[in-house]
Amino acid sequence: MTTPATPAARALRVALLGCGTVGSQVARILLDDADNLAGRAGARLDLVGVAVRSLDAERDVELPDGLLTTDADALVADADIVIELMGGIEPAKSLILRAIAHGAAVVSGNKALLALDGPELYEQADAAGVQLSYEAAVAGAIPILRPIRDSLSGDRITRVLGIVNGTTNYILDQMDSTGAQFDDALQAAQHLGYAEADPTADIEGHDAAAKAAILASLSFHTRFALEDVSCEGITSVTADDIAAAAEDGYVIKLLAIAELLTDATGAEGIGVRVHPTLLPRTHPLAAVHGAFNAVFVEAENAGELMFYGQGAGGTPTASAVLGDVVSAARRRVLGGPGRTETTTSQVPALGIDAVRTSYCIALQVVDEPGVLARIAQIFAANGVSIETMRQRIRQDGPDGATTAELRIVTHRAVEASLAATVRQVAELEVITAVSSVLRVEGI
Template sequence: MSTPSAPTPLRVALLGCGVVGSSVARMIIDGADDLAARVGAPLDLVGIAVRRPGRERFGLDPQLFTTDAAELVTRADIVIEVIGGIEPARSLILSAMEHGASVVTANKALLAEDGPALYEAADEHGVDIYFEAAVAGAIPILRPIRESLAGDEVTKVLGIVNGTTNYVLDKMDSTGMGFSEAVEEAQSLGYAEADPTADVEGFDAAAKAAILASLAFHSRVGSAHVYREGITEVTAADIAAAAAMDHVVKLLAICERSHDDSGAEGLSVRVHPAMIPRTHPLASVREAYNAVFVEADAAGELMFYGKGAGGDPTASAVLGDVVAVARHRVGGGRGPGESAYAEIPVLPVGAARTRYHIALDVDDRPGVLAQVATAFAAHDVSIEAVRQRLVTADDGATRASLIVVTHTATDAALRATVEALAGLDTVRAVTSVMRVEGS
């Protein structure tokens, strides 16, 4: 009786060996037996492409390292890309696919900029491209949207998808830290890069929002379609104003079906700081954690929560994708490709429907409230609540601090209202404007 031949090992190439890459490499090596059992064939790590091969990397065989990434991708069945950025990542991924390799990537910037081209290349060469780790680290969010909710209609995705900004805003809320102090603490703990611009200006979250919107609404959405505001202008006064309303400030990625003034359907995809009620599930997301809140017609409300960054958490998502594509190599078949059949256009941010919290420094004299109310009415914006507080200026004059919270209106109408308020002779300054979401 013949003995079944052992399954042929799958050759795995790793591009990048930073915090995430080194965790991926160690998990492949240390978990070799379990991974082989789950896949149905051994995973053989055949090389790790790095820029500095002589650098000591504890626990990894120096013989694995190479500076020739272009050659490495031509001799692999699965290529894992964790170097980030646009180039050379894009060229290496396309080359890997041309040579028949499936690809697992954590590269949110590349996917948001050039995802359709990668999907087309995967289709052309009959390989997979998986990218769970590109959004929200260890949290399984892309595959549930891409596969588990494929039979449902997603109406909204609302999430905290950047751990750095969530840490900063949480510390400003819970300890009274200023923005700069909170950023410095995040950097000291490894939650923020030495140059935190991509995080605090919202670029990172915008790339993730583009990916989420593309999958949720079966339409092509790139980073250029995403309206973006960062958190650098969020002040202690904004945090205090939110607290007075029993709200917190979060940097939110918001992707939802909407309609323009003519009634035509479109997508609203935006990233900006907003006040949300403390009763909302996202308000309890603390420190550097991420969470994504999904609303679908049949499934209702779903929330995904967990660590959004870090070597091991992100490596966990990468390895989950590796197992999935490896199973396809062993058993045949492929994972889902691009689903962009809906072709729903992305609307300008002015068409988004939201609420505003507006703080005004006004004169303390009769008729002020009437002028303010008239400005709102002129732009068809309804006022939900008004709160006034008298303050004494340094010169001894009495002025008023006026807080106005609106009902839902288009962002364009709300912005026009703010411009009109700034032009009133009774309004000394519009001191703060922030959107209100989640209620």
């Protein structure tokens, strides 16, 4: 037998518990992106099995034969990293405790379990010296728990305001933008798959309350359980409430709030609550639309921070799970994720000529027939297609002569072609000036 020469030759045994919306995407990425993940983790991540309740159920993703099993116990007993995405309290809790006892690192996305029994699980993991991570349990794909725990570890958080439930944010956003009543907006959300057939956990605020407990625990270095959270849902918010709020410059959001409070005697405490809330439209959280999530953090030194992204969905949430898995693997391999950077590829740096972007070009042109056609020809000859073209005629000279301003926004094209187009257009004698050339992103 030979000893592996490099860490990357090592393999870690990964067990996946649960194969629903998120679990199936985690399995897919572990299988499809294995080389990339091995480079990042410093070890191959071998998916040794996926525990499911029934072998016959339909799944979002086709998995190789033999990977599925109903024997979660056996899988956990033999894994280096256990990913728990079953949801619910049992058997998830027992399996996590067993994994910890075996010395496996655990990655979970189970907010209900963590909000209820988090303290017990954290203690067991600490005592065993294994890592228990759960970035996916709050705000889906958004990296929020690690920044709070690590990046803000030298600061003091005073307040956290979170839009942590996409279903309710979608409903309130619809009501705000269309004037719809709650029931109609809920139906639209169900139709689009943003709300479940039984939407109680979302619209009554229970899902947000579980996330609030987890956020509060991390932000204030204290352990909060679900019963510490005061909770009110959005079912009583009416179209009138939203219209009146809009008139006054407010928007209504369901917020999870955890904050440091001082009572009259100067004693400190933490209040954790979930309720529909008026926010000024200028607040960064007011711009969080649709099913997106965001967490707004106020800290003594850092000031105001916001973390924004997709709060749900199989693939986005799988990204958060795999970030935790790779971190856990690095720790196994390197004895800690403390290395400055793992350089796994050396993709070349390209000059700006290779970039594909779109241009917004403002031209002053002589107002005469055929000008537009000549300009359009140059764009076409360079393979640059035009998205919008606007012309504005101005009466300039004292002799009544008119000039025209053209504003052209292009589709994405190679930078070099765009630059050549502008050069050639500028040479046309019917162009009196190229007044500005700016690049456009985000369209």
